[in-house]
Amino acid sequence: ETEEINRESELESGRYHLYISYACPWASRCISYLKIKELDDAITFSSVKPIWGRTKESDEHMGWVFPDSDNEVQGAEPDHLNGAKSVRELYEIASPNYTGKYTVPVLWDKKLKTVVNNESAEIIRMFNTEFNHIAGNPDLDLYPSHLQAKIDEANEWIYSGINNGVYRCGFAKKQEPYEEAVQQVYEALDRCEEILGKHRYICGNTLTETDIRLFVTLIRFDEVYAVHFKCNKKLLREYPNLFNYTKDIFQVRGMSSTVNMNHIKQHYYGSHPSINPFGIIPHGPNIDYSSPHDRHRFSK
Numbered sequence: 001e002t003e004e005i006n007r008e009s010e011l012e013s014g015r016y017h018l019y020i021s022y023a024c025p026w027a028s029r030c031i032s033y034l035k036i037k038e039l040d041d042a043i044t045f046s047s048v049k050p051i052w053g054r055t056k057e058s059d060e061h062m063g064w065v066f067p068d069s070d071n072e073v074q075g076a077e078p079d080h081l082n083g084a085k086s087v088r089e090l091y092e093i094a095s096p097n098y099t100g101k102y103t104v105p106v107l108w109d110k111k112l113k114t115v116v117n118n119e120s121a122e123i124i125r126m127f128n129t130e131f132n133h134i135a136g137n138p139d140l141d142l143y144p145s146h147l148q149a150k151i152d153e154a155n156e157w158i159y160s161g162i163n164n165g166v167y168r169c170g171f172a173k174k175q176e177p178y179e180e181a182v183q184q185v186y187e188a189l190d191r192c193e194e195i196l197g198k199h200r201y202i203c204g205n206t207l208t209e210t211d212i213r214l215f216v217t218l219i220r221f222d223e224v225y226a227v228h229f230k231c232n233k234k235l236l237r238e239y240p241n242l243f244n245y246t247k248d249i250f251q252v253r254g255m256s257s258t259v260n261m262n263h264i265k266q267h268y269y270g271s272h273p274s275i276n277p278f279g280i281i282p283h284g285p286n287i288d289y290s291s292p293h294d295r296h297r298f299s300k
Contacts, residue, residue, distance in 0.1 A: 013042040013134045016116065017081055018123075019090065019106040021064055022260035023050045023267030025163065025216040026120040027105040032212050033127040035254030038136025048087060048104065049076045050263035052271040055086035055102065062271075063088055063102050075260050081110060091115065121155075124209060142209045150203045154210045158202075161188025163217050170229030170275060178230065186233055189242065196241035200248070200298035207252065215249040218242065219259055219289065224268045227282055228275060237287065247293040256290065 018034060020027035034040050050073070053065040064087040066079045084090045088102040094114040107116040107123050117123050125143060132138035143151060165185040172178035192214065195202055202210045217225075221236040237243045250256055269281040 011131055011134070014044075015109065015111055016043045017108040017110055018043055018045040019048065019079075019087065019104055019108060020045060021048050021050065021104045021267065022075060022258070022263035024104055025220060026103075028216040028258055029120045029212055030105045030107075030123045030127065031258045032216070032255060033124045033142075035258055036137065036212075036252060037127055037131070037140055038254070039127060039131055039134065041136065042131065042134035046077045046079070047075055047260075047263070049073050050267040050270070052267075053086075055088040061088065061102075064104055075263055081108070082113070124212070128209070142207065142212065144206070144208070147203050147206065147208060151208050151210050154202050155213060157188060157191070158210065158214050161185060162192075163213065166217060166221075166225045166229050166231055169231050170225070170272075182231060182233065185231055189234070189236075189239065193239045193241050196245050200295050201245075205298055207249075211249055215246065215255075218246045219250065220264055220268075222285055222287060223261060223265060228268050228272070244293040244295050247289045247291065248295040250289040251293070259289075261286075 018030055020031050022028065022031070031045060034043060034045060048064040049067050052062045055061045055063045055065060066085055066087075067073045067076045068078060070077050079085075079090070082090060082093055084093060086102070087104055087106065090106060090108070091098045091100070091102050103118055105120055105123060106118050107126075108114070109116050117126065128142050161184045165181055165188060168181035169178055169185060172181060192202065199205050201207050202214060218236055221231065225231045226235055236246065250259065265281050269276050270279045273279070
């Protein structure tokens with residue numbers, strides 16, 4: 001019991017900050033949890049600029065950078081906590097000899113000036129249960145014990161087939177690996193479409209972690225992955241169940257504020273010169289995910 005009390009005093013309101021990019025699907029998992037668990041009063045957050053920039057003058061590394069002022073990029077703000085110019089600098093503040101990747105999300109401890117965690121799969125599990133004493137929606141459990149095995153299994157094939165699958169398509173340098181990856185993407189999407197014909201969400205009629213992890217890829221699919229990553233065999237909006245499901249998740253209270261389509265499109269089309277050398281951002285398709293859906297046909 002003492003351990004629990006100590007843990008709660010460590011996980012106090014106002015102590016942590018979540019650095020994200022609205023563009024990044026992994027970081028978007030975390031901001032989604034922050035919003036739907038209503039932790040955004042207890043844990044502050046901010047977003048980097050959507051387009052990668054030079055992280056240091058002394059080398060060529062490109063990565064996530066902060067804007068210089070609050071009005072430089074709508075939705076992004078300078079690092080008011082540490083004064084870092086880039087996410088790379090944050091990692092170096094936390095650990096001067098750090099040699100890993102400079103990724104978002106970053107859950108930051110303001111008191112100890114260090115990185116608590118930078119693995120989105122772990123951060124969302126923390127947000128699900130460990131901060132319930134300071135959450136506005138503590139009763140929402142996206143990883144309930146009776147569904148954990150099902151969630152873990154679904155996460156696995158959705159990650160390899162869809163979340164990571166679209167990247168394997170986009171960054172393929174030869175035709176054969178591209179063909180292989182694209183086949184896996186569409187096999188997994190077809191599997192989701194079939195499941196979503198039977199119940200409202202992937203693991204039944206209860207919203208779970210799996211749905212959030214799938215949603216962050218689906219919301220980017222027609223706007224970015226179909227064009228930029230060459231996943232154009234079939235558009236998301238050609239799948240009746242998946243398309244309505246994406247609208248359903250988008251309309252969960254708090255979720256729509258986590259989707260910044262300008263950041264998403266600017267990042268992908270503007271940060272991968274090997275795929276899109278001139279950084280031209282396609283005009284469409286500008287889908288309205290707030291339009292009515294048919295998922296209410298399943299009881300919760």
